[in-house]
Amino acid sequence: EVQLLKSGGGLVQPGGSLRLSCAASGFTFSNYAMGWVRQAPGEGLEWVSGISGSGTATYYADSVKGRFTIFRDNSKNTLFLQMDSLRAEDTALYYCAKHPLYYYGSGSYYFDYWGQGTLVTVSS
Amino acid sequence: QSVLTQPPSVSGAPGQRVTISCTGSSSNIGAGYDVHWYQQLPRTAPKLLIYGNNNRPSGVPDRLSGSKSGASASLAITGLQADDEADYYCQSYDSSLSKVVFGGGTKLTVL
Numbered sequence: 602e603v604q605l606l607k608s609g610g611g612l613v614q615p616g617g618s619l620r621l622s623c624a625a626s627g628f629t630f631s632n633y634a635m636g637w638v639r640q641a642p643g644e645g646l647e648w649v650s651g652i653s654g655s656g657t658a659t660y661y662a663d664s665v666k667g668r669f670t671i672f673r674d675n676s677k678n679t680l681f682l683q684m685d686s687l688r689a690e691d692t693a694l695y696y697c698a699k700h701p702l703y704y705y706g707s708g709s710y711y712f713d714y715w716g717q718g719t720l721v722t723v724s725s
Numbered sequence: 726q727s728v729l730t731q732p733p734s735v736s737g738a739p740g741q742r743v744t745i746s747c748t749g750s751s752s753n754i755g756a757g758y759d760v761h762w763y764q765q766l767p768r769t770a771p772k773l774l775i776y777g778n779n780n781r782p783s784g785v786p787d788r789l790s791g792s793k794s795g796a797s798a799s800l801a802i803t804g805l806q807a808d809d810e811a812d813y814y815c816q817s818y819d820s821s822l823s824k825v826v827f828g829g830g831t832k833l834t835v836l
Contacts, residue, residue: 638771645727645827645828645829645830646763646771646814646816646827646830647827648824648825648826648827651825660823660824662824663822663824696770701776707758707818708759708777710758710759710761710816710817710818710825711759711761711773711777711816712763712771712773713773713776713782714773715770715771715772715773716770717769717770718770
């Protein structure tokens with residue numbers, strides 16, 4: 602059974618940093634691209650970032666480019682999202698999600714499994 | 726404002742059929758990128774319902790179906806049940822924005 606277990610959310614002041622982790626199990630982690638999607642309170646889904654199975658290719662939404670870094674440790678089956686220079690508008694539930702293929706590209710732009718969200722609140 | 730446009734809400738009585746539309750443009754659905762659909766029950770993570778326009782993952786009942794035509798797509802649910810009440814999101818890829826894009830979501834109410 603595919604499981605994506607999150608940790609690392611919480612309350613942080615504007616300008617602060619936070620690192621989210623997503624521990625994967627039930628599949629060969631390194632064989633699949635992964636991504637982060639967020640949902641602000643009462644709002645819809647917003648794609649944040651994606652990473653290939655090897656970790657060598659990364660992709661970001663313009664809203665987080667230069668502030669967030671996605672990376673993975675395939676030896677520990679864990680996906681990370683390092684969030685720096687946080688802003689109030691980054692407040693959201695963050696989901697880690699699995700792509701169906703190794704690469705992030707045509708045929709693999711959707712998410713076949715999602716973890717439970719972790720709440721990030723940016724407020725003073 | 727979402728790149729993909731969905732109606733904010735739809736409703737139907739138990740047993741009826743409802744459709745949820747998803748309208749894009751020439752840089753996403755109209756460009757040939759696939760459309761995918763997710764269901765989000767209250768306080769839970771989204772769940773994949775339809776991928777590649779009209780394919781159901783195992784475990785998703787065949788009373789749910791997807792279609793795509795031009796720059797639009799639709800999710801149809803027949804034989805409405807109380808536990809279909811949820812938010813539904815369409816998703817595709819936009820080549821102009823170079824990113825995965827979602828619709829704004831549609832709240833389905835079972836009357």
